Amino acid sequence: MRFTQIPNVDNTWDNVTIKTLSPSTFSWVSRGCGYQVLLQKALNVFNDTSLSLPSNRNAILGTIIHKMYELTLKGELSSIADLKNKWEELVIVEKDKLSANYPTLRHASLNNYDKRNSAIRYALSMLKKTNKATVDSGTKKVYSEKRLDCSDIGLKGVADKLIVDNGCIDVVDFKSGHVKDESGIIKLEYSIQLHLYAEMCKHLSLGIPRSLMLIDIDGECFEIPYFPEYSHHLLSEVLETLQVLNNTVSSRSFSSCAKPELGMCLNCSCRHICKFRAIGSDSYYQTITGRVIELPSSNMYVLQSGDNTLFVSGLDAYEVDSYRDYLGKMLTFVNVARASQIADDYTYKITENTLVYEQL
Ligand code: SF4
Structure with a gap:
């Protein structure tokens, strides 16, 4: 195997223009x-998913849960057995994607049966409500994963669920993590996102926003008060943000x-x-970059990073083709651990979650 090569993003900025943002x-x-947003846009230029780091486990499970809800709403899953089977199938798909995109990632364990059970419970309750809604009213329409393209006002995104009822719209967003902050208040970012989705629905003449709802992993619903003026005000902030980001790219003033x-x-x-990354020395997982200055064995690489000499061991976990070719190359190791949690030195070891990139 070879480590994934990452082109130098500093050479891509001329190709980066940000026209839209998602809420x-x-x-x-x-x-x-x-x-981070700019770097992600720069990586997108290469159209290669293996260049971006994998989402964390919770985010991947969140994607699976969204998919389950979408299929439930469409009537493609209608029993506990259907839901359980689909969960296992989607977990395998995501694991296969991880293995294909990240050859050095050895620990692609994703499953979490607590989350699965919560998701199934909520999907079943959703099923009952959907059946009832279909019977109760012929005017109600439920959309899941609805793409909303408002490029003319700088926004593009996918709404988890929209309920269109007699010209009114209820916007629903599913969250796989906590929806409240430490003080028990609904996180501001979620309120902003829902208000923007409401504004996008209005802009696309899908209906008049009526309510905004967050649903957490346990199926608990949180209604967010809807303020039309706030939604509208956010639009001007989106345009200003786009301008600031594009100016930053033009002037290369990333700091x-x-x-x-x-x-x-x-x-x-x-x-x-x-x-600019800042990762505390007390974190279990470290991200390090340096030029390979010595290869004492296929198992240990010695890197120079500024004034520091870094030692990384455990490389025999990978079957690297011609490891000596990496002499002089710039490598980044994501999710390595300090060899000793006590000693204040620069020795690291490969973990099951380590990703290795060669910086071009
Ligand atoms: S400064 Fe930190 S959060 Fe921002 S892009 Fe760098 S690593 Fe990410």
Whole structure:
């Protein structure tokens, strides 16, 4: 095997123009790190999914859960057996994708039966309601995974569920994590996302927004008050954000929008190519980059990173073709662990979740 090669994103910025944002990306730029959004757009230019880091396990399970709800709403899953079988099938599909895209990822364990059971419980309750709604009213339409393209106002996204009823729209978003923050308040980003979906529905003349609803993994519903003026106000913020992001690309002033904060960088989907990343030395998983200066054996690579010499062991876990070819190459190791959690040194070991990239 060879490590995945990543082209230098610094040579791609001329090809990056951001024309639209999804509601979730917009809310991330406002509260998170804009540089991550830019790096992701730069990676998208290469049209190769293996260049982006895999989503974390919860996010992948969230995708599976969304799919289950979508198929339930469409009537393609109608019993516990259907739901269980579909879950297993979707987990295998996701695991296969991980294995195909990330050759150094040895631990592609995804399943979580607590989440599966919660999802099945909610899908069954959804089934009862859908049947009732179909019987009760011929005017009600339920859409799942509805694509909304409002490129003319800078927005594009997929709404989890829309209920169109007599010209009114209820917007529903499924969340696989916690919907409330530490103080027990619904997270602002979710309110922003739902308000933007409502505005997109209005813009596309699908109906008049009536309610906004979040549903968590346990099927608990949280209604978010809908403020039409707020929705409308967010639109101007989306356009301003697009302008700021594109100006940042043109001026290459990336430090202005990067937010290297420990909590964010640790799980950032672009930390393998970010020059600003900040990962605490006390984190179990580390991301390191350096040029290979020595190869004492196929199992250990020695890298130079600034003034520091880094030692990475455990490479025999992979059958690397001609490992000596990596001498002089720049490598990034994502999810390596410190060899000793006590010693303050630069020795690391490969873990089952390690990803290795060669930076071109
Ligand atoms: S690693 Fe940190 S600074 Fe870099 S893009 Fe990600 S969140 Fe931003």
